[in-house]
Amino acid sequence: MLTAIIAVVVTAAFSQNFILVKFLGICPFLGVSKRTSGAASMGVAVTLVMLLATLVTYPLYVYVLTPLKIEFLEIIFFIFIIAALVQMLEKIIAKLSPALYRTMGIYLPLITTNCAILGVAELVLVNDLSEIVSGSAAISMNLGFALLYALFAGLGFTLAMVLMGGVRERLEKLPVAKCLKGFPITMVAASLMAMAFYVFTLI
């Protein structure tokens, strides 16, 4: 049990890092990673929505869609749940903590079309944990593992975002060839970072 938990944590956050290994959530990675602080806020917002979305979509799929034999409608249901959750979260944060809303608020609407959220909701729909966590023993998937996977996938996402924010703050001050400015040089930097994360896949 404990080894399975450790395996999920390491896999979700490092060896199958959502941005740098699985290529999910690249849009915010390129769009909102200009400053470390903005990147961190976006990362926290994404982690929160990932966790909430998985909390709703996984039971919905297992206890409602599967018994009714309408699994094929999952995409439509999931995207709606995510959109609704993001709206709800926005309203709640605005009401509870206006200060937090000001720092995080602008990132929230962007999350609906973030592939990482729908990606995690789709990825956890497996029968056996070993399908998404390489090297773990065959343990049947349950809500607890799904949530753990979502939480650490979100934290891994945040880590990659913050690292990229730091790199880009430096990159802006460097003299870069005109055609490489902006996205291309960011991609090359991401490539070097992905190389560092590639080491984790060898574990």
Add this chain to the structure above:
Amino acid sequence: MKNKYAKIAFDGLITNNASFKLVLGTCAALGMSSSAIGGFGMGISVTVVLLLSNVLISMLRKVIPSAVRIPAFVVIIATLVTLLRMALEKYMPDLYDSMGVFLPLIVVNCMILGRAEAFASKQPVLDSAIDGVSTGLGFTVALTLMGVIREFFGSGSFFGIELFDFSIGFFASAPGAFFTYGICIALFLLITDNVEKTARKKRARAFRVSQSAPLPAPEETEKKEAETC
């Protein structure tokens, strides 16, 4: 560009190339370009969804109230992707397996929603159809090109046909994807910039000869950041 339709097609394919110019749909571009066939399959799937969603949204553009247009677009796109998923599972199981999680993620491909919002919700059906096909094909060409490069260096083959017996693991893995994409964007910008510059020079010379007036101001290339996606 004289013809309106030719202009729409040219915009979608080159001027506003979804992958290399606007940098949209990056997840799919990075994730599916490890082989030429994968990239091509993903591109064509997106093209089909884009064409159908553009046509449907353009037909319904007077019916959908603008306050709820985004959810309405999302439902249309999600339905199309669900249908595509069923069709691929039945008729092309190999491609279905290789696409994995990226198939449902076509729903959140910002390119499709972007074209729906920016083009199809305002333009007639035929224009939207051409826009959908050309944008989709621009994406397909970009993905296939990246797939060819990565497959060639990564395993020495071309569309699955083994040509040379060598492999550079870097190109087949995740870092290679980012690297290839970055270099492709840079080369694309370099080439289009140069072509534009020569065209502008030629135009300016013709203009000076005929009018002997000052140079026309260089056109600012429209720059849409992909930040909102």
